[in-house]
Amino acid sequence: MLEGSILSRPVYDVLEIRPGRLHLMVADAEGAEAILDLAASAASDFFARAHVIYIPKRAGDKFVAKLEQLAPAQLYVGPSYEAALPRLRRVLAGAHMGLQVYLAGTEGLVGQAMFEATEAGIPHSAIQKEHRGSTARRVQCVHCKGITEDVTHDPFQCAHCGLHLFVRDHYSRRIAAFQGVRVDAEDPGNIPESVERFR
Amino acid sequence: MTVIFKEETFHDDFTFRNSPEAVKRFPFPFPEDSYMYSVNLEPHKSYRPGSVYERTFDVDEHYVSEMRDRARVLAEDPLRCQSLPHMTLAGWDLLELIMTSKAEEYPELFELHRDGAKWHWINRPLGIEQKFTFLDETTLPCGPMEYITRQTQGDFAVLDQRDDNLWMDAGMVTTQADWSLDFDIGMNFFEWHAPVPKAHEMGIFQRALKFLLNVQQGSPARRLNWTMTVNPLLDTSPENYHKWGVMKKDLTLENMGQMMHLRVELQTFFRLPRSNALVFPIRCYLIKLDELVTVPKWARRFHRVIRDLPTELATYKGFVTNRPKIVEWLSRYDDGAPTSPGIWPD
Numbered sequence: 001m002l003e004g005s006i007l008s009r010p011v012y013d014v015l016e017i018r019p020g021r022l023h024l025m026v027a028d029a030e031g032a033e034a035i036l037d038l039a040a041s042a043a044s045d046f047f048a049r050a051h052v053i054y055i056p057k058r059a060g061d062k063f064v065a066k067l068e069q070l071a072p073a074q075l076y077v078g079p080s081y082e083a084a085l086p087r088l089r090r091v092l093a094g095a096h097m098g099l100q101v102y103l104a105g106t107e108g109l110v111g112q113a114m115f116e117a118t119e120a121g122i123p124h125s126a127i128q129k130e131h132r133g134s135t136a137r138r139v140q141c142v143h144c145k146g147i148t149e150d151v152t153h154d155p156f157q158c159a160h161c162g163l164h165l166f167v168r169d170h171y172s173r174r175i176a177a178f179q180g181v182r183v184d185a186e187d188p189g190n191i192p193e194s195v196e197r198f199r
Numbered sequence: 200m201t202v203i204f205k206e207e208t209f210h211d212d213f214t215f216r217n218s219p220e221a222v223k224r225f226p227f228p229f230p231e232d233s234y235m236y237s238v239n240l241e242p243h244k245s246y247r248p249g250s251v252y253e254r255t256f257d258v259d260e261h262y263v264s265e266m267r268d269r270a271r272v273l274a275e276d277p278l279r280c281q282s283l284p285h286m287t288l289a290g291w292d293l294l295e296l297i298m299t300s301k302a303e304e305y306p307e308l309f310e311l312h313r314d315g316a317k318w319h320w321i322n323r324p325l326g327i328e329q330k331f332t333f334l335d336e337t338t339l340p341c342g343p344m345e346y347i348t349r350q351t352q353g354d355f356a357v358l359d360q361r362d363d364n365l366w367m368d369a370g371m372v373t374t375q376a377d378w379s380l381d382f383d384i385g386m387n388f389f390e391w392h393a394p395v396p397k398a399h400e401m402g403i404f405q406r407a408l409k410f411l412l413n414v415q416q417g418s419p420a421r422r423l424n425w426t427m428t429v430n431p432l433l434d435t436s437p438e439n440y441h442k443w444g445v446m447k448k449d450l451t452l453e454n455m456g457q458m459m460h461l462r463v464e465l466q467t468f469f470r471l472p473r474s475n476a477l478v479f480p481i482r483c484y485l486i487k488l489d490e491l492v493t494v495p496k497w498a499r500r501f502h503r504v505i506r507d508l509p510t511e512l513a514t515y516k517g518f519v520t521n522r523p524k525i526v527e528w529l530s531r532y533d534d535g536a537p538t539s540p541g542i543w544p545d
Contacts, residue, residue, distance in 0.1 A: 008386060008393035142379055142437045145278075163441060170394050174385040181437060185444030186520075 008171045010111065012131040017042055020126075021049065021098030024091055025072075026113045028055040028081065030133030031105025032063035038102070039070050047072045051091060053084050055109065058134070081109055088113065092120035103129040108138035108149060111176030135198040139167055140177040147177055154197040155183040164191045167198075202308070204263040204324055210271070215431035215485065221260055222490045226251045227542045228423040228463050232503040234512075236398045238406045243419035243467050247543075251465055252421075255300035256351055257482065258308065263324050265352050265374075265433065272373040272434050273349075278381040279436070280345050282357070282369035289357050289369060290344030291334055292471035293478050297347045322350055344369055353465075353482030356380075358388075360475055365411060367391050374433040374483045376426050376462060377440065377517065396511050414477060416470045424464040426516040427525075431460055431485045450521050455528040456489035459521075461501065488528065494544045498532035505529060 015038045023046070025035050032054060039047070050072040056064060064077055078084040101117050103110045110129045117127050136150040146160025154167045158180065165180030172179070184190050207214045217225070243255075251257045273279055282290060298320055302311035310321040316333045327350065331338035339346045348355045348371035357369035364387040372380035383391040388408050389399075398404060414420055428435055429446045450458055465482040492498035505513075506526045513519040539545055 006393040007399065008390040140382070142382065143439075143441055145381070168394065170382070172382050172386070173390075175382065179379070179382055179437075182441040182444070185441045186447050188445060 006169045006171075009169060010107070010114075010129070010171065010173065012110070012129050015102050015104060015128050015130045017046065018100045018126075018128070020100035021096065023047075023050040023100050023102065024095075025050060025052045025102040025104070026054075026084075026088060026109070027052070027103070028105035028109040028133075029057040029059040030063075031103075031109065031130070032056075032059065032067055034104035034130045034132050035070075035102070036063070036066055049073060052076065053078065053088055053091075055079070055081055055084055055105075057106075081112060085116070088116055089120070092116060092122065095120065095122065099126060101127040103127065104132050106134050106136060106138075106150075107131060108136070108176065111138065111171075111173065115174060115176050137167060137198050138177045139165065139180040140172070140175050141165055141180045143182060147175070148180070151178075151180075152196055152198045153194040155192060155194055156180070202258060202260055202262070202324075205260050207261070207264045209264070209268045209431055209433045213430050213432075215261070215264070217486055217490050218260060219493075222486065222493060223544065224250050224259075225486050225491075226423055226463050226465055226484055227461075227491075227494075227497050227544075228425045229500055229504050230540060230542050232500050232538060233507055234504045235509075236401060236403050238403055238410065239422045240407070240410055240420045240468075241422070243421040243469075251482075251484070254304045255419075256297060256304075256353075256480070257465070258301070258305055258324075258352070262352055266325060266350060268433050269349060269371075269373045276438060278438075279373045280348070280371045281380060281384050282342055282344055283385065286344070286357055286359065286369035286474075286476070287336065287342065289359070289471055289474035289476035289478070290342055290347075292474050292476065293355065293357060294343040294347040295333070296469060296471065296478070297351050301351075325350055344371060351480075353480045356479040356481065358477040358479055360412065360477060363412065364388055365408065365477060372436075375436055375481070376424075376428075376464065376483075377435055377437055379437045381438075396515050397509075411468055411477060414468050414470050416472055419467055419469040421465060421467040424466060426462050427518045428460045428462045428485065429458055429521075431487070433483060433485075435462075447517075447521060450524060452524060452528055455524065456492070457487055459488045459525060459528075460485045461488070461491055488525075492529075492532045495532070496538050496545050498529065499534070499536060500538050502526065502529035502533040 015034050027035055047070045051074040052072045053076045055078050101122055103113045136152045138149050139151045140147050141158040143163055144161035148159040155164045158165050163182045166183040168179045170179045209215055245253050298311045301309040308323050312319040318331055318333050320329045354374050355371045356367055358365040359368040366387050367383055370380045389404060392404050429450055432443055435443055463484045467480050469478050471478055513522050
């Protein structure tokens with residue numbers, strides 16, 4: 001579960017069925033469970049109007065067969081968010097009134113897909129987001145601007161510039177990332193022990 | 200008033216100094232001997248001739264050097280100036296506000312000639328002359344917000360107003376107290392203030408937002424904010440924190456007077472006419488402790504404020520480690536005598 005936090009941090013809810021002409025679902029890893037839970041209360045023809053984009057990550061094959069059983073009109077299982085992105089953008093670009101967007105999984109996935117949806121002009125009221133699974137963070141290094149995915153430890157080493165960064169709670173929706181700041185800026189070399197804060 | 204512009208630097212050799220006249224007009228931010236957050240907003244009206252409150256956009260002896268420092272920072276990091284696509288009109292509003300104010304209030308330094316949309320701008324201190332068409336971006340060397348804020352001291356946050364909130368959708372930010380425009384762009388008022396301790400719980404931001412949403416055209420508001428900075432760095436950005444943070448270690452009782460600076464932000468708020476955006480200039484004034492203690496009232500009061508500041512605030516403002524040293528140094532200038540109310544020297 002996510003801890004309570006500061007006001008720049010997004011608030012997540014629990015996905016619920018909403019009336020719509022097309023239901024676009026984007027999920028990663030345990031986010032699949034949110035879609036499966038949603039299916040429990042869905043009408044029999046609901047998934048005939050659904051397009052599911054799923055990135056299993058560490059969940060592997062665990063949920064894929066169950067998602068197939070839902071028989072969505074379109075099901076895409078991809079190797080990474082980056083790989084799925086052109087498809088997501090294409091779907092959003094072709095969206096009509098009545099599109100409902102359901103985002104579920106890690107904060108990194110939900111945040112990035114949220115940004116794509118709002119950039120495409122989808123109103124906030126048509127987007128739901130639910131956090132499931134890992135609390136690992138997507139963190140932007142404030143110094144070099146490089147983004148490190150799935151950060152579990154604090155402090156951690158920036159994957160781009162190599163500085164040791166502490167992870168702030170301050171969150172940018174546009175970047176869909178938390179902010180990382182050099183931990184030993186005032187006392188170079190004095191790096192506290194790295195602790196697993198996000199699982 | 201004739202301003203003599205100084206040649207000085209805000210990096211490397213740090214030759215920045217205040218003249219005695221500049222010290223006298225420094226916006227000392229403490230009206231009493233202690234400090235806590237408050238919504239200390241007041242109308243931005245001209246008063247006290249010679250003070251930083253006299254003109255709409257104060258131009259002082261540091262103008263030319265500050266603009267050179269801004270150009271240096273922007274060359275290193277162009278992300279310090281950004282404007283989301285819907286904010287261009289607000290940029291023109293801001294350009295108009297600054298050009299008309301400066302030309303009217305500093306006729307010896309700035310001129311603006313307008314013939315319909317054909318404008319002719321002369322900035323004497325920076326040696327700039329520009330003919331352009333108002334609202335036509337192709338006639339300026341860069342966007343209107345960037346163009347005019349490269350010629351105006353202080354950072355600028357341009358805030359879009361919608362959904363009963365303010366959104367930081369454009370800005371020029373090179374003289375900031377440790378916040379990142381690149382990270383915060385697109386955030387609303389509560390989001391970009393999220394890291395500030397205590398003030399949310401005190402209801403400060405809710406009240407401030409209510410006030411700011413209602414700022415009317417022609418009735419700007421202002422407030423002061425402050426922190427402390429080791430070395431006269433205008434650019435204390437998080438982007439460069441790994442370069443300036445280490446300087447805090449060099450502070451000693453011997454170099455305190457020259458190295459430690461009180462950093463005061465004169466924040467003003469103007470409603471813009473076409474875009475209904477709110478522009479939030481954040482003007483940074485620096486003063487060395489050696490300069491500050493030449494005013495006995497300020498020396499006494501500043502000692503008491505720093506000594507008694509809640510730890511959380513000293514931590515947030517980034518000087519908690521150096522505080523014992525700062526207090527020890529300042530205590531030499533505090534004889535315990537009472538101080539008069541208000542911020543001005545006796």
